[in-house]
Amino acid sequence: MVQWVNDLLVLQNVDMRIRGLIQRQGMIPQEIVRLRKEIATVAEGLKSARENANKTSLEIKSLESQIKQKNEHIAKLQVQSGMVKKNTEYQAMMKEITELKSGISDLETREIELLDQADERKNAFRNTEKEANAKKQSLEEEIQELQQLTGELKEEIARQQEARVPLVAKLDTDVLTRYNRLLKATGTPLVKIDNGICGHCHLKVIPQTLHEVGKGAVTTCENCGHLVYC
Numbered sequence: 001m002v003q004w005v006n007d008l009l010v011l012q013n014v015d016m017r018i019r020g021l022i023q024r025q026g027m028i029p030q031e032i033v034r035l036r037k038e039i040a041t042v043a044e045g046l047k048s049a050r051e052n053a054n055k056t057s058l059e060i061k062s063l064e065s066q067i068k069q070k071n072e073h074i075a076k077l078q079v080q081s082g083m084v085k086k087n088t089e090y091q092a093m094m095k096e097i098t099e100l101k102s103g104i105s106d107l108e109t110r111e112i113e114l115l116d117q118a119d120e121r122k123n124a125f126r127n128t129e130k131e132a133n134a135k136k137q138s139l140e141e142e143i144q145e146l147q148q149l150t151g152e153l154k155e156e157i158a159r160q161q162e163a164r165v166p167l168v169a170k171l172d173t174d175v176l177t178r179y180n181r182l183l184k185a186t187g188t189p190l191v192k193i194d195n196g197i198c199g200h201c202h203l204k205v206i207p208q209t210l211h212e213v214g215k216g217a218v219t220t221c222e223n224c225g226h227l228v229y230c
């Protein structure tokens, strides 16, 4: 293989590695944002699960306070009923007491249902909490790994950039100028011609190009302008 091709391929390898590392590095901030969003979603889910679990206890508390009020009301009516003179008034009080007792009985039935539910919900919440915490931890670890990777990539890019300095020094200014221009675009600047086909644009090159390449001259594909070799 011609010397300039050999030297440029070595440099190109390093540059492609640097390009890949920079691309990887560029993706990290977005990945971290996505993971942070996921953590927020997990926290929100946990919050609403907690509120749901607490709802039952709050309802139980409210039932207990209603039962207490009704009992107090009954006690008051019982005291008053001993003092009324008119039978109709007495009957009305007794009727009210019966209604209050029936109300208490309904409330107590509901309370028993809720006490069962409260236990179930508490257990369900504990499981949700455990899962959410594990998920949160694993997401946080992922973020830490990405932050660590950022540092590693930065170091590796610096190492590769250092490694390219002596490789650049080996090359001719003309080759280097063309190469650097192509490096800014996509694909590899220096491509192989295979069966007369350019490795970048996949079009057939003209015989003149093949001839130049055969002589080892610095040649570009007439279609896409990429540096070519055989």
Ligand SMILES: [Zn+2]
Residues within 6 Å of the ligand: 198, 199, 200, 201, 202, 203, 221, 222, 223, 224, 225, 226
């Ligand atoms: Zn081409």
